[in-house]
Every structure is written in C-alpha cells, then in structure tokens.
Amino acid sequence: MARPLRIEYENAFYHVIARGERRDVIFTCPADKDKFLIKLGETAEKYRLLVHAYVLMDNHYHLLVETPYANLSRAMHYLNASYGNWFRHKYDIVGSVFQGRYKAILVEKDEYLKVLSAYIHLNPVRAGIVEEPSKYEYGSCRFYALKSKKPDFLRVDDLLGMFHGNKSEYGRFLKGYSEHGTEIDSELIYGKNSLLGSEGFLRSVFKKVKDTGGSIDDREQPDVRDMSLVNADDIMEIMLVEMRIAEDVIWKRKRGNVYRKLLIYGLWRHTANSLKQIGDIMKMDYAAVSAMVRIFKKEITENKASRQLAERLAGEVMKRRIRKT
Missing domain, CATH: 1.10.1750.10 (DnaA protein, C-terminal DNA-binding domain)
Known part of the structure; x- marks a missing residue:
C-alpha cells in the first residue's frame, strides 16, 4: 500500500496520531508519560513546534501542532525515535515501539481547532478513565479549563481566544459534548485523505505544493488531485x-x-x-x-x-x- 502523502509548508497545522506496534502499550506507567512529555518539550524547542493540544493514552497519543518552519517529518522522527529508543532500553525489548509511520492530518486551523481540541481532550472520558477531561493528568485540557501552570511548549492563546480568553467558557464547551454523549463525527476529525478543511483550503494546499515545486503522486493520493x-x-x-x-x-x-x-x-x-x-x-x-x-x-x-x-x-x-x- 502506498504511503499517505506528506504535505509540509510554513505555518501548517496538523492533527498527529501515533499508535503502539500491534496496538501494544507505549506507556506502561505514569513515569513513561512524564518522560514522553519531556521529549515532546525537547522536540518543540528544537524544531520550533507550536503544540496546541495533546493527550497521552496507554497505547497511542494525539497532538495538535503547528509548524512555523515546515518541518513536521523531521520533528516527528526525532520525537518518536527519541522516546522509542528510551522505551526499548528501559524495558529491554527488541523491535518497533510505534506502529509504522505516524498519521498526520493537515488541518484548516481556524475552522477545526475547537472541534479537534474537544475530540482530543475527551479521549480519556470516552475510555472511561475520568468523568471530566480536565481531571486527566496526561492531557492538555486542565491547562485550558483550570488555573494550572502549563508546560512551556504548550500554546493555549489561539484556542482560548475563540472563547474570549475565558477558561470557564471552554470548560462549558467540552461539558456540552461529555454530558450529552455527543459523538464527534469521524470526518470532522480525520477529513478525507489526511486533509481536513474547506474546498478553498484544499485548493490552496494543492497550489502551495505546485508553486513550491512539489508534486502529488496520483498513485499515492488520487483524491487530492480529484478534490482540486x-x-x-x-x-x-x-x-x-x-x-x-x-x-x-x-x-x-x-x-x-x-x-x-x-x-x-x-x-x-x-x-x-x-x-x-x-x-x-x-x-x-x-x-x-x-x-x-x-x-x-x-x-x-x-x-x-x-x-x-x-x-x-x-x-x-x-x-x-x-x-x-
């Protein structure tokens, strides 16, 4: 099977998901998650990533990241390789920690930041770990909904700005999903062909690729060309x-x-x-x-x-x- 297309340009916005090999756990204890967050901070500093949201589950993680320098592939390789090497050494295991390449959905930021943040932050609620997403220690929700000191790598202003900077308003937004058991449609999360946005956004992405001398291989992603x-x-x-x-x-x-x-x-x-x-x-x-x-x-x-x-x-x-x- 052809690999998903990677589209990178300055200030692009992505929903990134990585899972354990064979869906095995990649975090066996809180200390593992603490180490991953340290690695995430290192990666954000080294590659100047803007991390808008994250959640760490036992066998996968989600990130919302922005790339001012069009370097997602290098950043993600560094993060997964760095943590994977540490994890293998700690548990004396052989083989891959992560299941193939990470999945990255290129997203129209302004349109989808709110709903993506809700999907990510409600992961531990859907899994039955907590009743309120802000009570989950290994997600960024508590830095949006509570008066908690955020890690240096986390950028909260963009999302909170959509709620007039009001953390209580964001908390009510999430509560509307969790209390009513509202499911967020998968197409609002994963889009089509790893692209999530309006038709105008997809056309602009296609143009960026062409203008920068890139190419879209029809054998890899025929629908990207079709959608344009x-x-x-x-x-x-x-x-x-x-x-x-x-x-x-x-x-x-x-x-x-x-x-x-x-x-x-x-x-x-x-x-x-x-x-x-x-x-x-x-x-x-x-x-x-x-x-x-x-x-x-x-x-x-x-x-x-x-x-x-x-x-x-x-x-x-x-x-x-x-x-x-």
Missing part, C-alpha cells in the same frame, strides 16, 4: 444536465427521495466538502448528512436502481475531471 477539480456546482450540474433530473425533484423533501440522497452522496463522495459544509448546502445538520450517506451507501449494495444512479454519476464526474485536466 470537482466542486458542488459540478455535481449539481451533472445531475441536472447530463442525468436530466429535474431540480425540484432533487430538492424535494420527500421520504425516500433517491435523487436527494444521490446529491448528498455525490457531494460526500466526489467533492472536498465536509459533512458540515454539505449540511450547509442541504440545510441539514451534519449528523443527518452522515446518516443519509450511510443509508445510501447501503442502498447501493442492495438496490440495483440506486447502484446504477451512483455509477452514472461517478462516470460523469470522471468525464468532467478529464476535461478539466
């Missing part, structure tokens, strides 16, 4: 013109309207739009969009007519991409 070419207007035009579906039929809010479901599925499958953005287009909650996509994906496997519609749409999308290249 097809937008919501294209999907709507294909359905209206090539597929000859009446506009009022598409938009009709009727139970079981296969054409409305096709439009939602097409926006999800063939464009860079997030579930939230599709919800804005369709005037729906993003959770309802997610449910509609799941329903139509199931229909494609079970219903010949739905499958033929999806295949026709995919074929017309491909023709349009070819014409645009």
Whole structure:
C-alpha cells in the first residue's frame, strides 16, 4: 500500500496520531508519560513546534501542532525515535515501539481547532478513565479549563481566544459534548485523505505544493488531485444536465427521495466538502448528512436502481475531471 502523502509548508497545522506496534502499550506507567512529555518539550524547542493540544493514552497519543518552519517529518522522527529508543532500553525489548509511520492530518486551523481540541481532550472520558477531561493528568485540557501552570511548549492563546480568553467558557464547551454523549463525527476529525478543511483550503494546499515545486503522486493520493477539480456546482450540474433530473425533484423533501440522497452522496463522495459544509448546502445538520450517506451507501449494495444512479454519476464526474485536466 502506498504511503499517505506528506504535505509540509510554513505555518501548517496538523492533527498527529501515533499508535503502539500491534496496538501494544507505549506507556506502561505514569513515569513513561512524564518522560514522553519531556521529549515532546525537547522536540518543540528544537524544531520550533507550536503544540496546541495533546493527550497521552496507554497505547497511542494525539497532538495538535503547528509548524512555523515546515518541518513536521523531521520533528516527528526525532520525537518518536527519541522516546522509542528510551522505551526499548528501559524495558529491554527488541523491535518497533510505534506502529509504522505516524498519521498526520493537515488541518484548516481556524475552522477545526475547537472541534479537534474537544475530540482530543475527551479521549480519556470516552475510555472511561475520568468523568471530566480536565481531571486527566496526561492531557492538555486542565491547562485550558483550570488555573494550572502549563508546560512551556504548550500554546493555549489561539484556542482560548475563540472563547474570549475565558477558561470557564471552554470548560462549558467540552461539558456540552461529555454530558450529552455527543459523538464527534469521524470526518470532522480525520477529513478525507489526511486533509481536513474547506474546498478553498484544499485548493490552496494543492497550489502551495505546485508553486513550491512539489508534486502529488496520483498513485499515492488520487483524491487530492480529484478534490482540486470537482466542486458542488459540478455535481449539481451533472445531475441536472447530463442525468436530466429535474431540480425540484432533487430538492424535494420527500421520504425516500433517491435523487436527494444521490446529491448528498455525490457531494460526500466526489467533492472536498465536509459533512458540515454539505449540511450547509442541504440545510441539514451534519449528523443527518452522515446518516443519509450511510443509508445510501447501503442502498447501493442492495438496490440495483440506486447502484446504477451512483455509477452514472461517478462516470460523469470522471468525464468532467478529464476535461478539466
């Protein structure tokens, strides 16, 4: 399998996840987590990383980091190698500590910083370790929600600025997720093809790569190239013109309207739009969009007519991409 594409540029923002080999533990005791935080601080200082959030679980960790110097790969290699070597020596083990390469999702910072921080900080709550995320010692939440002295490497101003600098307001924001058991949709966390942001953001990323002499290998990440070419207007035009579906039929809010479901599925499958953005287009909650996509994906496997519609749409999308290249 081809490796995920690494896109690096100055001031890029990433959600980074690293897991233990075979999902084994990478932190066996609090002392291990303390050592990792020391290593994280060293890495942030050496590579000038801005760390906005973190959480350390027993077999994986999450980071939200910003790279003023376009050096994520070097920084992450240093962090994982440094901690991995220490861990192997301490426990006298042979082999990899981490499961392959870390995963890094390139993120549109201003749009997704709040929801990503909630996802990261609520990890120990979802795992049943604590009831309140601010009580978890090995996450950055307590430095956002409580009057605790933060480590030097942690930058809290950007996120707190979205809550008027009010820690209590941020605490209430998290409480809204934890008390109501609200699940954060995975697409709002992992995006598509390790890219999370609006269509405009993805187009700008694509342009940065080209302008700096970089390249996007279609064999590695075909959808990165695809997403730069097809937008919501294209999907709507294909359905209206090539597929000859009446506009009022598409938009009709009727139970079981296969054409409305096709439009939602097409926006999800063939464009860079997030579930939230599709919800804005369709005037729906993003959770309802997610449910509609799941329903139509199931229909494609079970219903010949739905499958033929999806295949026709995919074929017309491909023709349009070819014409645009």
